[in-house]
Amino acid sequence: MQVRKDDMVVVKTGNNVGKEGKVLKVFPVAGRVIVEGVNIIKRHTRPSQRNPQGGVVQKEASIHSSNVMVKCPKCNTATRVGYKHVTDSGSGKKKSMRICRNCGEMF
16 A cells, blocks of 8 residues: 555545545555545534534545545655665665655655
8 A cells, every 4th residue: 555644645536536635544454544634424423421512523534545646745746656675874774665656756
């Protein structure tokens, strides 16, 4: 899965096409993500200690990760994610870094 928590993403398909937001939570086994301000649902809740008023609460629901694209911080466009293997100079271990397919910037 190319999407990680705190990534800025753009929705490419579905009811929320074109909306941008930050990834709040990732569910890698299900292949779904929760994006801030996208796919808002209304949930009817009972009064409880946490929510003594009760009523209708709006919150974000998950969407499939294939419906979003990562937004590159440098070129500011929705892009595919590539991977580059880099050796760490301090420890000598190999790391896999994500790169933008448009501009080649690592993020």
